[in-house]
Ligand SMILES: Nc1ncnc2c1ncn2[C@@H]1O[C@H](COP(=O)(O)OP(=O)(O)OP(=O)(O)O)[C@@H](O)[C@H]1O
């Protein structure tokens with residue numbers, strides 16, 4: 394019997410789904426030897442070393458904005474993750490891997506090749522929003538527009554699905570990592586303190602907000618004074634974080650509007666009637682759904698388990714190859730799926 398595997402190789406982490414559950418979820422970070430580029434650590438340990446490595450080591454994200462930026466490191470990392478997840482127990486796997494919407498055929502092949510080089514077989518690649526549509530159980534037999542927005546770490550993926558295909562889409566290189574970068578800049582400017590990405594992410598998750606909170610919250614964090622070089626604590630409030638990130642929040646709202654503007658009016662009417670589906674780890678920022686809903690005047694359905702909706706959808710899609718037939722570039726691998 395074939396094993397079905399969904400793989401979401403995101404800008405911040407890899408999620409592998411098999412036998413109805415998440416079997417691996419690890420940061421897409423590799424610590425390498427700065428001279429030889431040989432991997433030293435993968436995953437959680439590599440993430441914890443960001444900003445803390447000696448000069449001889451370097452921690453890198455081999456996937457940027459949802460696409461592979463360092464092919465060799467991605468291959469080694471994924472191989473390591475597949476071994477951690479399955480050992481050598483995988484029996485004739487069928488793999489569905491995902492990538493952002495609107496990319497080139499070459500980028501699809503590149504992902505397929507890297508999964509194959511990491512030990513995968515029978516690989517199909519589909520766009521993340523299409524996978525999410527499978528997970529939502531949309532009726533693919535009728536022409537009806539559904540807007541899906543996935544705010545991840547490195548990309549905001551916006552797509553309108555109709556008849557089981559993508560009617561309009563774009564993938565924007567602006568997402569939750571940008572909030573971290575803005576928080577780092579804000580703290581440097583206002584407090585003369587340098588903080589790392591992990592601290593910025595913790596601030597974003599704990600006190601960040603997309604609409605000003607009625608009751609302000611604050612937290613104490615630590616960094617390094619840029620003048621004295623010594624460790625220093627500071628307190629940062631939700632209002633300050635909002636001020637630091639508000640321009641990016643607006644850019645993301647405008648990006649969604651841009652895709653709606655190029656969507657067929659009949660499909661837009663469907664979206665206005667149904668509301669849109671919001672998912673991705675970045676969408677968990679407090680008040681984000683409300684901001685998008687207010688900005689666009691569209692009801693927003695926040696999906697449960699937002700960091701797994703792509704991979705869970707991919708696992709649904711793999712079982713329904715007949716529904717993927719609208720999409721040309723997948724035909725070769727779909728034929729392989731049918732032979733299984
Ligand atoms: N509670 C939270 N509030 C705000 N942001 C959060 C929260 N939880 C996670 N995030 C952010 O979500 C992002 C990760 O989201 P996700 O797992 O969807 O990204 P990804 O799939 O790896 O990236 P991409 O889809 O962009 O390639 C991180 O930047 C993380 O800081």
Ligand SMILES: [Mg+2]
Pocket residue numbers: 401403404521543545546673703
């Ligand atoms: Mg993602």
